[in-house]
């Protein structure tokens with residue numbers, strides 16, 4: 174069976190104040206050497222076939238398209254692979270990331286870290302590019318023939334309100350994006366926002382919940398469908414790679430901080446670039462693919478937990494007590510039960526951890 178391939182590109186020009194993804198400032202020549210290292214690591218996995226490839230980060234757009242092309246060439250691709258590159262709009266000016274070269278290497282999907290189309294909000298989030306740069310990046314990708322473009326939105330950011338959110342959503346649709354990922358800002362320990370959180374004028378929990386529900390409504394009014402807690406797409410433009418995570422399918426993750434699920438085992442690489450480049454050593458992270466894990470991931474999707482799929486994969490039915498528990502949440506509008514399927518509503522997604530936790534555990 175083909176599997177998904179995730180390649181972590183751990184380089185950024187600076188650190189955004191809310192971000193806890195693993196990235197470092199690139200020193201001279203390191204990005205080329207890192208691409209070499211990924212290529213040799215990929216050779217060790219030449220027995221795997223990949224039908225999706227996702228370059229995430231970090232800022233993959235900081236690597237030259239030539240390096241992206243080299244890494245793609247080293248991967249044993251299967252069928253008609255979806256190949257995504259996460260791009261930072263500030264790397265995508267005329268002399269920046271070469272979309273034409275990336276497209277000829279097989280890249281057919283771009284995920285742009287926009288976060289907001291309102292420049293004052295972007296500035297607070299420490300993003301250098303303005304809305305004009307984001308639009309320019311979208312247009313450059315489209316003229317290179319990459320039509321499948323996803324824009325990231327951040328919800329519950331300092332100063333955001335429903336009017337400014339509407340401006341960001343309108344921007345996504347007028348740009349021609351086919352997919353939107355809308356994440357609620359989480360203040361992570363170790364980030365600059367964590368240190369100054371009392372000084373940030375963050376919306377409170379109720380206001381953030383209203384922003385999320387408003388976002389779902391605005392996006393769906395424009396014709397995209399929600400398919401996961403934070404993800405929306407026009408039909409046929411759902412992320413095939415990310416669906417592998419939520420369908421509990423296999424994927425290989427290369428690079429420091431990358432996680433994998435292969436042959437029933439989970440493992441990851443430490444957040445340490447030098448160590449990874451010297452000697453990539455996988456850290457075991459236990460078994461994966463149990464019914465509980467599958468169910469927790471399926472409930473993140475609007476398609477929900479379906480008995481027919483459970484039966485096909487595990488050869489048993491969804492336990493009756495899960496349906497009984499689900500009925501309690503159905504009464505207050507957090508869950509829908511339809512024939513053999515349990516799924517969360519948009520309101521349920523807001524408290525998904527608590528709902529899924531009490532359904533499954």
Ligand code: SF4
Nearest residue numbers: 185188189192230231
């Ligand atoms: S948000 Fe993106 S660009 Fe900013 S530091 Fe994190 S990975 Fe880098």
